[in-house]
Amino acid sequence: MSQDELTTDGNPIAGWFNGQLSRRELMRRMAVFGLAVPSVAALIEACGGSTATGQVHVPSSSTKGSLTIWGWKDSLEALKLQDADFTAAYPGISYTYVPRPPADTYRNLELAITAGSGGPDVALIEDSHLTAYVQLGAMADLTDLVGPYVDQIDSYKWDWTKKGSRYFAMPWDPGPVAVFYRRDVFQQAGVDPASMATWDDFHQAAQTIKEKTGLAMWQQSKARNDGRLFETLLWQQGTGYVDSKGHVILDKDPKVATTLEYINSFWQEGLAADQEAWTNPWYKAQTDGTTATVVDAVWMGTFFKSWIAPKANGKWGVFPLPAWKRGGSQASNDGGSALAIFDSSQQKEAAWAYVQFHLGRPASQLQIYEKTDIFPSLKATYKDPFFQEPDPYFGDETVRNTFAHIAELIPKAGIYSKDYAQMNTLLVPEIQKLALGQQSVQAALSNAAGLIRDKTHRA
Amino acid sequence: MRTAMPGEAALDWRPGGRRLIRADAWRHGLWRHRWPLLFVSPFFILFAVFNIYPIGFSFWLSLNDWSGLGSMDWIGLDNYRELIHDSIFWNSMANSAIIFFIYVPVMTFMAAVLASILNGAFLKLQGLWRALIFLPNITSMVAAGYTFRLILDRDSGIANHALAWLHVSPVPWLDDIWWARISLGLLMIWAWLGYNTVIMLAGLQTIPSEVIEAARVDGATRVQAFFRITLPLLRPVIVFAVTLSIIGTFSMFTEPYVLTRGGPVNATDTPVQEIFSNTFEDLRFGYAAAMSYVYFAIIVVVTLAQFWFVSRSDPVK
Numbered sequence: 001m002s003q004d005e006l007t008t009d010g011n012p013i014a015g016w017f018n019g020q021l022s023r024r025e026l027m028r029r030m031a032v033f034g035l036a037v038p039s040v041a042a043l044i045e046a047c048g049g050s051t052a053t054g055q056v057h058v059p060s061s062s063t064k065g066s067l068t069i070w071g072w073k074d075s076l077e078a079l080k081l082q083d084a085d086f087t088a089a090y091p092g093i094s095y096t097y098v099p100r101p102p103a104d105t106y107r108n109l110e111l112a113i114t115a116g117s118g119g120p121d122v123a124l125i126e127d128s129h130l131t132a133y134v135q136l137g138a139m140a141d142l143t144d145l146v147g148p149y150v151d152q153i154d155s156y157k158w159d160w161t162k163k164g165s166r167y168f169a170m171p172w173d174p175g176p177v178a179v180f181y182r183r184d185v186f187q188q189a190g191v192d193p194a195s196m197a198t199w200d201d202f203h204q205a206a207q208t209i210k211e212k213t214g215l216a217m218w219q220q221s222k223a224r225n226d227g228r229l230f231e232t233l234l235w236q237q238g239t240g241y242v243d244s245k246g247h248v249i250l251d252k253d254p255k256v257a258t259t260l261e262y263i264n265s266f267w268q269e270g271l272a273a274d275q276e277a278w279t280n281p282w283y284k285a286q287t288d289g290t291t292a293t294v295v296d297a298v299w300m301g302t303f304f305k306s307w308i309a310p311k312a313n314g315k316w317g318v319f320p321l322p323a324w325k326r327g328g329s330q331a332s333n334d335g336g337s338a339l340a341i342f343d344s345s346q347q348k349e350a351a352w353a354y355v356q357f358h359l360g361r362p363a364s365q366l367q368i369y370e371k372t373d374i375f376p377s378l379k380a381t382y383k384d385p386f387f388q389e390p391d392p393y394f395g396d397e398t399v400r401n402t403f404a405h406i407a408e409l410i411p412k413a414g415i416y417s418k419d420y421a422q423m424n425t426l427l428v429p430e431i432q433k434l435a436l437g438q439q440s441v442q443a444a445l446s447n448a449a450g451l452i453r454d455k456t457h458r459a
Numbered sequence: 460m461r462t463a464m465p466g467e468a469a470l471d472w473r474p475g476g477r478r479l480i481r482a483d484a485w486r487h488g489l490w491r492h493r494w495p496l497l498f499v500s501p502f503f504i505l506f507a508v509f510n511i512y513p514i515g516f517s518f519w520l521s522l523n524d525w526s527g528l529g530s531m532d533w534i535g536l537d538n539y540r541e542l543i544h545d546s547i548f549w550n551s552m553a554n555s556a557i558i559f560f561i562y563v564p565v566m567t568f569m570a571a572v573l574a575s576i577l578n579g580a581f582l583k584l585q586g587l588w589r590a591l592i593f594l595p596n597i598t599s600m601v602a603a604g605y606t607f608r609l610i611l612d613r614d615s616g617i618a619n620h621a622l623a624w625l626h627v628s629p630v631p632w633l634d635d636i637w638w639a640r641i642s643l644g645l646l647m648i649w650a651w652l653g654y655n656t657v658i659m660l661a662g663l664q665t666i667p668s669e670v671i672e673a674a675r676v677d678g679a680t681r682v683q684a685f686f687r688i689t690l691p692l693l694r695p696v697i698v699f700a701v702t703l704s705i706i707g708t709f710s711m712f713t714e715p716y717v718l719t720r721g722g723p724v725n726a727t728d729t730p731v732q733e734i735f736s737n738t739f740e741d742l743r744f745g746y747a748a749a750m751s752y753v754y755f756a757i758i759v760v761v762t763l764a765q766f767w768f769v770s771r772s773d774p775v776k
Contacts, residue, residue: 107739114527114744132742136528223634223723274634281614422741426547429725436635436724451547455741 057349058145064092065350070108071124073099075172075337078372082364086357093350102126112342113138121345122354127336128416130169131160135418139168140341140348146170149360154377156410160417161338168340170355174377175297175335176406177232178318180304183395185292186317188213193319199262202322206271209292216273217266217292219285222435224276227428228334229295231415233259236321236332240414241423241452247459249414250427251442251449255324260434260441267435283308289315297334298403302373305393314395318402331409336377375403382408419456426451521749526742538749548750551721551728552709552757554640558727559708562644566652567700573652574659575689589660593653600650604717607646608633611718636726639719643727646714651707655700662696663689698769702762709758730754 069076076097086093098120100108106129112119113136125133133139143166150158150167157171179196186193189212191205206217220229234240239256243249250256266272273291275282285291287309294300304316320330339359341351358364365376366384381387382404390396417423430444430451439447452458489496521538523531542548577588595603610616611632619629632642666689674684690697712731715721721728734754737747 110527110739110742136526136742138528223631223639224720275614279612281612284615419741425736425740429722432722433724438724454541454544 059090059349059353059356061090062092063090063349063353065094065121065347065353067093067095067122067347067351067354068098068120069095069122069124069354070098070100070105070120072102072105074372075124075374078368078374079358081368081371082358085364086354089357090350090353093353095354102129109133109138112344117344119342119344121342121347121351123340123342124172124337125169125340127157127160127171127175127338128420130338130340131416131418131420133340134161134163134168137163138343140343140345140351141166141168142170142341142352143167145352145356149378152379154379154407154410156333156412157336157338157377159412161340169338170340170359171336171338171377172359173299173336173374174407174410175299175333176375176403176410177236177295177297177332177334178320178402178406179322180294180296180300181317181319182289182292183315183317184289185209185213185215189292193317196319196322198326199322199324203262203265203271206266206292207269210269210271213292215290215292217271218273218295219275219277219282219291220263220266220272220435221276222267222274223432225428225431225435226277227424227431228277230260230263230427230431231424232295232332232334233263233321235334235411235413235415236329237324238329238411238413241420241427242414242417242458244412244414245459246414246417248449248452248456250452251446257441257445258324260431260445264434264441287312295321297336298375298407299335299373301394301399305373313393316393317395317397318399320402320406329409329411331406331411333410333413333415375407377407379408419452419458422455423452426455517748517751520745521752523745525744527744531745534745538746539753541746542749542753547725547728548730548733548753550725551730551733552754554725554727555709555711555729558640558643558647558711558729559705561640562647563701563704563708565644566648566655567697567704569648570652570655570659570700571690571693571697572685573656574663575685577656577660578663589657592656595650595652596654598650600713601717603650604646604714607642607649607718611642633719634723636724639723639727643711643715643718646718647708647711650714651704655704658700658703659693659696662693666692698765702765705761705765706758709754709761 069079071079076099080097083095105124109119109123109125113133119138146161146167149170153171154174157174158167161167161169161171179202181193183193186205186209189205189209191208196202196205202217209215209217218229231240234256237255237259239249239253241248241250243253273285275285286294286304289309289312301316301318304310304312309316321332323330339355341348341355345351358368360378362376362378362380362384365378366381366386368374369376369381370386376382382401387400387404388398389400391399427448430439430448433439434441434444520531522533522535524534524538525531573592576582577585577592582588610618613619613629613631613634616632618632622629631638633639670692671684671688674688675681679687709729710731711729712735715727715729716732716735719727721732730750731754734747734750737743737750
């Protein structure tokens, strides 16, 4: 069954003429028609020599292997939901999960890469870090295998799985961003969430809410800002640290300056609460509903429901990001992850069977989403009735549909790259200095751009 | 050319003969001491593998560009050239110097005072006090760092709650460039005061009590005796403690990494945090190795300069 899903629509002649087939795949398809006799196969193997390095072959139900899978707890627990079905389909493949927090997973990946051994077969990697590993050449080339999925998955997700025109990972969850807002706060201030068409509207609403309720519109730490909101708002406009050529544009693209100016105006006018993300005061304001909005990705809703504000049933709502210009983009991304196969793995077929089974089947992805709220990027799932169901936590809005719609529209942007972590580290102190009133927007951007050019050797 | 005298070793007439005999003696000595050498060898083998080899390898690394995977590219002194213009690295050096002046004078003075109190015969339960003062030094720094972060949180920390109770306005402990450095200094004092006190105490015990008793008999107060007699006699020990503090401050890692993550605005970023992030976050092993070498050279120079300065102005000499 899994093989049929690999070829488009289970049709053995699909892709026959496109010249993209691997030799093993060709053999397999010939076998379907009874064409591949052993001698022919041996001949082709003999003439072709060894297969291209890093190329992975299509697994079958008799594929054997014993896989090691690295990742972090929540996501691994989600993958485990498919294990019973997977074992039924591939009885010869066993696997061990190694859960560690993301930072520890990366340290261990780097150590394994440097040492040249000790790595996993399959690794869960955040999109923000994926390009660095792909560029290092540490991941297996999956081009022929992920081919059928390129059109089936949110297109922006492929950006950091690629090196040149080759693919080295299989996308999992996207991070579509929207505005989570407290209904009671908006109501008390007399602001209609449906009227948030542009960021100017949002700014005016922030002033009204401050006036009427005394509450801040959003939570943005000054001295310990992490730059995530800034990145999200740049992403929405298809811009970022770098352009499509990889040149630094922080100090060149006027949209970048406008965005930072906008965020800064909230600090200057007292419309932002000075609370560091992921710390107790930040959680508390969300639990108590003393922040009017939280601009974050779909996974934030999961956190609200499960542990930040489990008692706030019906108190939160969701609307898409306001546009910068009326009718402009309202979609952005924050976070997201993928599964990659380590190039040093000796069991790439089995590893691909695992990745494909867990991420490439709508049934798997839907079940994972329903049980764990990890959002799928496989577009076929968005048509499931589950996405049209009202969500009582969000006052019976069809928020899943809202996020699915956003996920399909996320633009390509120059945020995540092989130097993302470094660029963020260099930018963040400049934003902090701005927030503390010690430098201008222009100075912050030109300082950050200069440092990034120096450190990452970019134009 | 001379002929061999009777009785002289037959080998010795050849050029280099002496050396040969020495090599023989050396070999003979090795054999004679084989058992003791065997028993001390584990240390030297481990030292060579885990210390000498990495030190040599990182120098080699500092002349290369390497991301941890694939080939190393020889780039000569390029890493060092880049480092000269690296404002973030020099800022981290400057931070260490600033933080040093914030806490080391205070801590050293407190340690001297505490040590002389603990040394006094009038104090009861000396062992208990000594243990209590030393206790923070053996506490896990990660745990202590997180605790300090909770205590010093601007909105929810008990430090600001206590200040509010005293009608003092809240202090942005970790949210202001200078306060963050002071907070880091407080953590350093908390963790290292006991250690320095123990060093001072050891020094005090070498000072004959007659000297201080004589001063007291001559009418000096306890405070006068401390400043005029104890401190000058303690001088070499203080120099030693300050030298350790210089090295300790420039190699701070866990304390700022846990307490402030180097922020805000890189105000508590330290050289070792930079070396760490260049290695493990940016995967620039060669550049980080160059950083380590420059950092090491600077610490050596600063320490030697301090020794020179102190020995030159030593009143006892």
